[in-house]
Amino acid sequence: MEIQLSIPRxxxxxxxxxxxxxxxxxxxxSAGLEVLTEKGFSxxxxxxxxxxxxxxxxxxxxxFESKEAFGAELIEQYASYFARKIDRYLSDQxxxxxxxxxxxxxxxxxxxxxxxxxxxxxxxNLGQEMGALPETFRAKLQQVFADWQSKFERCLVAAxxxxxxxxxxxxxxxxxxxxxxxxxAVLRAKxxxxxxxxxxxxxxxxxxxxxx
Amino acid sequence: MEIQLSIPRxxxxxxxxxxxxxxxxxxxxSAGLEVLTEKGFSxxxxxxxxxxxxxxxxxxxxxFESKEAFGAELIEQYASYFARKIDRYLSDQxxxxxxxxxxxxxxxxxxxxxxxxxxxxxxxNLGQEMGALPETFRAKLQQVFADWQSKFERCLVAAxxxxxxxxxxxxxxxxxxxxxxxxxAVLRAKxxxxxxxxxxxxxxxxxxxxxx
DNA sequence: GATTTAATTAGACGTTCGGTCTAATATAGT
DNA sequence: ACTATATTAGACCGAACGTCTAATTAAATC
Numbered sequence: 001m002e003i004q005l006s007i008p009r010x011x012x013x014x015x016x017x018x019x020x021x022x023x024x025x026x027x028x029x030s031a032g033l034e035v036l037t038e039k040g041f042s043x044x045x046x047x048x049x050x051x052x053x054x055x056x057x058x059x060x061x062x063x064f065e066s067k068e069a070f071g072a073e074l075i076e077q078y079a080s081y082f083a084r085k086i087d088r089y090l091s092d093q094x095x096x097x098x099x100x101x102x103x104x105x106x107x108x109x110x111x112x113x114x115x116x117x118x119x120x121x122x123x124x125n126l127g128q129e130m131g132a133l134p135e136t137f138r139a140k141l142q143q144v145f146a147d148w149q150s151k152f153e154r155c156l157v158a159a160x161x162x163x164x165x166x167x168x169x170x171x172x173x174x175x176x177x178x179x180x181x182x183x184x185a186v187l188r189a190k191x192x193x194x195x196x197x198x199x200x201x202x203x204x205x206x207x208x209x210x211x212x
Numbered sequence: 213m214e215i216q217l218s219i220p221r222x223x224x225x226x227x228x229x230x231x232x233x234x235x236x237x238x239x240x241x242s243a244g245l246e247v248l249t250e251k252g253f254s255x256x257x258x259x260x261x262x263x264x265x266x267x268x269x270x271x272x273x274x275x276f277e278s279k280e281a282f283g284a285e286l287i288e289q290y291a292s293y294f295a296r297k298i299d300r301y302l303s304d305q306x307x308x309x310x311x312x313x314x315x316x317x318x319x320x321x322x323x324x325x326x327x328x329x330x331x332x333x334x335x336x337n338l339g340q341e342m343g344a345l346p347e348t349f350r351a352k353l354q355q356v357f358a359d360w361q362s363k364f365e366r367c368l369v370a371a372x373x374x375x376x377x378x379x380x381x382x383x384x385x386x387x388x389x390x391x392x393x394x395x396x397a398v399l400r401a402k403x404x405x406x407x408x409x410x411x412x413x414x415x416x417x418x419x420x421x422x423x424x
Numbered sequence: 425g426a427t428t429t430a431a432t433t434a435g436a437c438g439t440t441c442g443g444t445c446t447a448a449t450a451t452a453g454t
Numbered sequence: 455a456c457t458a459t460a461t462t463a464g465a466c467c468g469a470a471c472g473t474c475t476a477a478t479t480a481a482a483t484c
Binding site (some may be wrong): 236267270 | 460461462463464
């Protein structure tokens with residue numbers, strides 16, 4: 001939980017060849033991710049993030065223009081981190097396309113379990129909070145979902161080609177359906193501190209796929 | 213948007229036979245519901261609610277012990293209001309059980325549209341926020357979902373008895389699946405300011421039901 | 425090696441918010 | 455008339471928010 005800096009930061013311009021060129025900045029981002037996935041954007045104060053990693057406020061506003069800018073960068077980081085994660089699962093040629101989707105779901109469950117179902121999906125969290133967030137976030141969040149969905153869509157098409165699901169299935173719709181529901185499941189898993197909602201959604205989704 | 217009191221409130225003990233016996237209190241609750249479904253609990257300040265309805269702080273803390281108590285009451289109010297709404301739809305004997313479920317979904321879509329998809333579900337909103345909320349809310353929220361789900365479950369059993377879905381279907385699971393996903397759809401509809409996610413989830417859910 | 429420039433930390437600052445508390449006011453009850 | 459009760463009014467406090475300026479240190483320049 002407590003990330004700490006290897007070498008305590010000092011004032012002033014840092015030496016050029018230190019190992020911690022972006023350490024403080026990254027430290028803030030990773031602490032921010034932790035807290036935001038747990039408590040959301042509005043409920044989280046900069047001070048809390050700062051305290052967690054023993055960084056003074058000045059540093060924060062040195063690296064980020066504002067809380068909003070910080071959030072925007074977190075979205076980008078998280079989105080691409082997660083996109084890579086999806087790609088890793090969905091490109092596993094040792095599994096059938098449908099099995100890859102299942103593998104992703106299983107992996108995501110394990111990931112939530114690792115944090116005792118206390119952390120959700122940053123994108124889902126922020127989406128829920130949009131009413132209180134800078135409007136600039138909306139498009140970003142929508143785009144992230146669109147991206148994740150398109151990855152799923154491609155995998156579903158592959159499943160179709162492999163005869164795992166009906167050739168008449170609308171893969172785009174199915175992919176959207178998955179992500180709409182999955183975020184609900186993550187939300188609920190956080191509320192219940194349990195894997196059950198994730199499992200129920202998994203079962204429901206795969207059982208509902210039109211057989212090939 | 214701006215609810216206003218019929219007669220401006222005055223200081224002092226109010227006359228007994230006024231029409232506004234609980235007006236101020238109700239005013240606060242309904243304004244609170246509006247704001248909380250849009251922005252969530254943490255992002256909303258008491259002051260904002262008070263300003264909206266031109267009520268001074270003294271009144272708030274006269275009627276409610278704390279923000280937490282206010283939230284708890286909102287949950288109860290909303291939960292039972294919504295439970296009645298569900299009951300109304302699911303007890304409509306002029307429709308088949310499955311058609312009643314569809315009617316509920318359609319009605320909920322219309323309700324969201326009425327607020328331009330800016331307001332979500334209070335229970336879902338608070339569930340997402342749990343990481344930053346008083347822990348006493350958790351059990352309440354879980355119970356509300358359990359309640360709503362059990363209503364759905366009963367209707368699904370009726371659908372089963374009517375031969376609309378497979379007799380082997382696990383109605384409890386299906387009901388849970390619905391509410392898990394539906395909350396995701398509401399979240400997403402709010403993010404996109406669109407009915408599309410609700411429709412996609414509706415299609416996906418009903419298409420996935422095991423035929424009778 | 426003195427001086428300027430760039431990078432980073434330190435923390436003061438003003439504002440807002442949640443919650444408390446006291447006073448003021450008005451009606452009800454006796 | 456007097457007391458009790460209900461409600462509004464808003465000052466006040468401590469904590470937290472986001473911003474901003476100053477201080478400090480190393481690099482770069484000459």
